[in-house]
Amino acid sequence: MPKITYVSADGDLHVVDVPIGTSVMRGAVGTGIDGIVAECGGNAMCATCHVYVPAEHAASLPEMTAVEDEMLECTVAERRATSRLSCQLRITEGLDGLVVRLPEAQE
Amino acid sequence: MHTTTVPVSQIDPFDETVLADPYPAHRELRDLGAVVWLERYRVWGMARHEQVEAALNDPQTFCSARGVGLSDFHKEKPWRPPSLLLEADPPDHTRARHTITQVLSPVAVRGLREAFTAEASALFDRLAGRTAIDGVRDIAEAFPLTVFPDVVGLPPDGREHLLPYGGLVFNGFGPRNRLFLDALARAEHARDWIAAHCRRENLADGGLGAQIHRTAAAEGYTAADAALLVRSFLSAGVDTTVHGIGNALLCLAENPDQFRVLRADPTQARKAFEETIRYESPVQTFFRTTTRDVDVAGATIPAGEKVLLFLAAANRDPRRWEAADTYDITRKASGHVGFGFGVHACVGQMLARLEGEIVLTELARRAEAIELAGPPKRQLSNTLRGLDSLPLSVAWV
Numbered sequence: 044m045p046k047i048t049y050v051s052a053d054g055d056l057h058v059v060d061v062p063i064g065t066s067v068m069r070g071a072v073g074t075g076i077d078g079i080v081a082e083c084g085g086n087a088m089c090a091t092c093h094v095y096v097p098a099e100h101a102a103s104l105p106e107m108t109a110v111e112d113e114m115l116e117c118t119v120a121e122r123r124a125t126s127r128l129s130c131q132l133r134i135t136e137g138l139d140g141l142v143v144r145l146p147e148a149q150e
Numbered sequence: 151m152h153t154t155t156v157p158v159s160q161i162d163p164f165d166e167t168v169l170a171d172p173y174p175a176h177r178e179l180r181d182l183g184a185v186v187w188l189e190r191y192r193v194w195g196m197a198r199h200e201q202v203e204a205a206l207n208d209p210q211t212f213c214s215a216r217g218v219g220l221s222d223f224h225k226e227k228p229w230r231p232p233s234l235l236l237e238a239d240p241p242d243h244t245r246a247r248h249t250i251t252q253v254l255s256p257v258a259v260r261g262l263r264e265a266f267t268a269e270a271s272a273l274f275d276r277l278a279g280r281t282a283i284d285g286v287r288d289i290a291e292a293f294p295l296t297v298f299p300d301v302v303g304l305p306p307d308g309r310e311h312l313l314p315y316g317g318l319v320f321n322g323f324g325p326r327n328r329l330f331l332d333a334l335a336r337a338e339h340a341r342d343w344i345a346a347h348c349r350r351e352n353l354a355d356g357g358l359g360a361q362i363h364r365t366a367a368a369e370g371y372t373a374a375d376a377a378l379l380v381r382s383f384l385s386a387g388v389d390t391t392v393h394g395i396g397n398a399l400l401c402l403a404e405n406p407d408q409f410r411v412l413r414a415d416p417t418q419a420r421k422a423f424e425e426t427i428r429y430e431s432p433v434q435t436f437f438r439t440t441t442r443d444v445d446v447a448g449a450t451i452p453a454g455e456k457v458l459l460f461l462a463a464a465n466r467d468p469r470r471w472e473a474a475d476t477y478d479i480t481r482k483a484s485g486h487v488g489f490g491f492g493v494h495a496c497v498g499q500m501l502a503r504l505e506g507e508i509v510l511t512e513l514a515r516r517a518e519a520i521e522l523a524g525p526p527k528r529q530l531s532n533t534l535r536g537l538d539s540l541p542l543s544v545a546w547v
Contacts, residue, residue, distance in 0.1 A: 072484060075482075080484070081484050081485075082424070082484060082503070083484075083489070083499060084484050084485045084486065084489075085485075085491075086491060086492065086495040088499060089499075090256050109248070110248075110251070113248075113252075113255070114255075116255075116257070117255050117256035117257045
């Protein structure tokens with residue numbers, strides 16, 4: 044299973060094996076990582092699963108849809124060039140080793 | 151024809167005794183198999199979380215344009231012009247959805263918090279001092295029936311048509327049974343009023359209704375189609391929220407330990423509302439229609455068949471939830487399908503959450519305890535689960 048590393052705003056590291064076909068969001072919610080809320084359950088509707096993906100990992104990510112782009116305008120923490128919604132990051136073999144940083148606030 | 155390996159059930163999900171207490175039937179359907187054949191209506195059914203979520207997440211295979219009720223729009227004329235949102239598929243649906251999401255974005259909804267809080271505060275001021283209340287009329291209906299029409303920009307007169315119209319829409323997804331015919335009779339005058347109040351000239355400047363007309367025009371929709379988009383608001387935005395709040399009050403009255411958790415920390419109100427949507431889902435079921443032969447857990451559903459998705463059963467599936475039949479406001483309820491899932495997930499869900507959170511926050515701040523003062527009266531619907539009345543005795547702070 045691909046390993047995803049979640050780095051909290053305080054710098055804590057959580058490494059999680061996340062099943063292929065699920066999402067970076069599910070990997071966090073399923074293991075009780077606090078920094079991802081995902082209120083809407085993965086529908087790109089609430090902007091509470093916001094993550095920052097370091098630039099060196101950007102190439103492995105799926106392309107951003109217009110819906111995700113629009114929703115990223117609604118995050119509570121600052122939107123940056125590296126911002127993504129983790130519910131839209133579908134897990135593939137290619138994401139093994141991905142590191143995502145969690146913002147200070149989601150809601 | 152269906153394959154012989156698929157279990158057959160005689161359960162009638164729209165029978166009034168089943169609607170009054172659907173959970174035993176839901177359990178039976180979940181345990182029968184991942185897919186069942188519902189002989190009564192000759193449709194397929196899915197009641198487990200995994201399959202319900204997967205079907206909702208595959209709109210190419212499980213389509214909505216042939217109606218999300220029992221009636222197949224390819225075979226029967228719909229009772230009203232189809233919704234551009236609910237009863238549509240991508241790419242048409244994508245465009246309609248984009249028009250609405252601009253108006254209902256999390257940022258836009260956050261902007262309503264202050265006004266909604268003031269309204270809830272005024273509502274509870276009026277209730278203070280009355281120990282006996284009807285949780286449905288005095289809170290669950292009173293709050294959404296004020297804030298929602300205000301926000302949409304409806305005039306003060308005629309708002310009494312909103313609930314009968316919603317009642318008709320949601321009964322309309324079931325068979326043409328007594329519940330539907332009664333709802334049709336009750337909504338006789340509501341239909342014209344709703345149609346008129348979807349038009350721009352009857353919607354206040356600055357309200358969400360007027361905003362939809364503006365964004366719809368920018369997307370190239372005609373005024374008539376923009377009015378249909380407003381109709382989605384008026385159809386889906388009231389009864390659902392009323393039942394969500396009413397069901398929350400019932401759950402909290404029946405589970406005093408959970409009310410104490412909320413009372414001790416009113417910031418749990420949003421979670422309490424979320425858990426209510428999971429545990430007593432206001433929208434119990436929706437249909438889809440297959441666009442191709444599709445394999446589901448080893449069974450083949452042929453193309454062109456109606457499939458009934460039991461959202462509420464999925465939300466209590468023990469394969470997905472620990473202590474699924476327990477109301478626990480502290481649980482992580484995210485992942486329930488009470489607002490649907492995928493491209494058709496409730497577009498007003500952030501607005502609904504805000505309304506639920508604010509009412510329950512105010513209640514938790516002001517009430518020491520709430521308890522049932524008599525038997526709650528169910529309101530039966532082919533699709534919705536909610537109450538007609540909820541006698542409560544409240545110990546105000």
